[in-house]
Amino acid sequence: MSGLLDLLNSPMGKQIISGVSGSTGQSESDTGNLLSMAMPVLMGAMKKNVQTPDGAAGLMGALSGKHDGSILDNLGGLFQGGVDESVTKDGEGILGHLLGGNRPNVENALSQKSGMDAGSVGQILKVAAPILMGVLGKQTKQAGVNDAGGMNALLGGMLGGQPKENQSLISSLLDADGDGSILDDVAGMVLNSGGKKGGLGGLLGGLFGK
Template sequence: MADNLLDMAIRQLGSSGIDALSGALGLPADRGESAVKTGLSTVLAGMLNKGSSKTGMGSLFNMVSDSSGLDFSSIADIFKDPAQMSSLQKSGGNMLEGIFGGKAGNIGDLVSAALSGSDKGGSLLKVAAPVVMSLLGKLVKGKGLDISSLASLLLGQKSFIKDKIPDGLLKELDVSSFDKLGDSLVTHGHAQPQEPRPQAVHAQEKKRGGFGKWFWPLLIALAALYALNMCAKKEKMGEEPGEVILDEESVIIEETPNGAVTPPDTAAPTTDEAVDFTGSFTEYLTNPARDPNREFPLTIEFAVDSAEVTSASAPDVDALAKILQDHPGLTIAIEGHTSGEGDEIKNQQLSQERADTVRQMLVEKGIDPNRVTATGMGSAKPVADDGTEEGKQKNRRISVRVVTFE
């Protein structure tokens, strides 16, 4: 069962914090807790709706990751201090704008109506938003949640908020019914992939027959031969000082309209990171102590500012499809990443489109779409210094991460 964020918030705020908030906003003292739950539920409903777009969930993940956590140990003092309260509500107002857009004011009015005609609905939401973001931020950092896990966590809140959102909210969000709220988180591949169908697993196991008995020993032997071969190359290079062995690197040079040459916009690992995808990924699958958050870059090239694949072939994608076919219990997440250069909203959209492209390539190779999610991370997860051109190039990538493996 998902963590109940409403109960978590009430525990973190405590009776003293709720009383202080009620006093600061002029809410009836005996309705403080129910008012807080209404505000929190409204924010969570807005996040579910926001996350239903392809780029919306990525934007929420960035908001949660970037939010500064509240000090709940002194939350009552924050609510009682006008200066701190003003700063908190200013931050909350920006969050509400990110969640609800231009509808934040109308939704504040709906909350006011739910509070028996109080005019403090908007003010309450400006506190509820930072509280929700702070709780989610702690869960993301503490449990190492990724964007798919965050989407699943949000979906798990539906049963807790159902009877606590204000009347008219779904209509304001253009959602036809409560059951439809957040449904597209699954449709767009943000929530955890479904488990493979049992009959598919059974059929694949029958097909493999006795193959599994000698597959892994053969793989280990091949890996050992590869390592010996690399050692031999290094020794040869050491014996022949004049000879340098270079790793191959594919580069696309594109010309801008004014004739200037621009660097390639690729999602390929740089030379020092370029390892055999098939070998490293397969070895990872054999390790029972594997890091669940480890990502593997896929070598694939795109046109600048586009999700159009420019390479004639994509060996890593082909290899990934083969691995998925060989392991029917494997589900994965394809994640698109960009550098922090340029507009973040456009980066988010571009990273989503590129992840979608790779997912579609796998589907076209016969992979069940339920086994693959596609998520655009934008610039939320850099792996290198974004202040250098080399770092930016490393941050522009498509990666694959294991979600489940049986």
């Protein structure tokens, strides 16, 4: 089972970072830095969603249908000539489902933490969200996951593998005030996790030389 660190550090991960970078006009190092912060947040939101029967059923349905991992079969074609509008519209829907009305707060927090403008953060997230769903869909098939418990374990495994300090930070980020909601905690935790190399921004270590 691959974790997010393994994904972003793999040849496929570097292709994703390069493609997202090219489609949004941001540097590869800035794009990689942002994805290392944003992907655990999105996956944490998914993990929170599967705690309810409706949320688990919705995610399982999406992963067995549209988001079965086929998007990963032709990443070169996906990024060649710019990402198709259907992909960014799909990403818009995924972000709306996962983050709801708190999406601007999440994007602004990631913007301030990464030093990238919020508009560019939003564009990157719209491209990254369908790819992340595709990765999860592929992992779901490979692991033979077919129920909420299995999905919860899969998401937990993919969120694992972080350095201990980052595990604590992500854990706190998911529900800093203990009220069962990750979304009202995202902005403060991301913004207060230290400079660009600290906290979630440091998940990839020195991979991008930052």
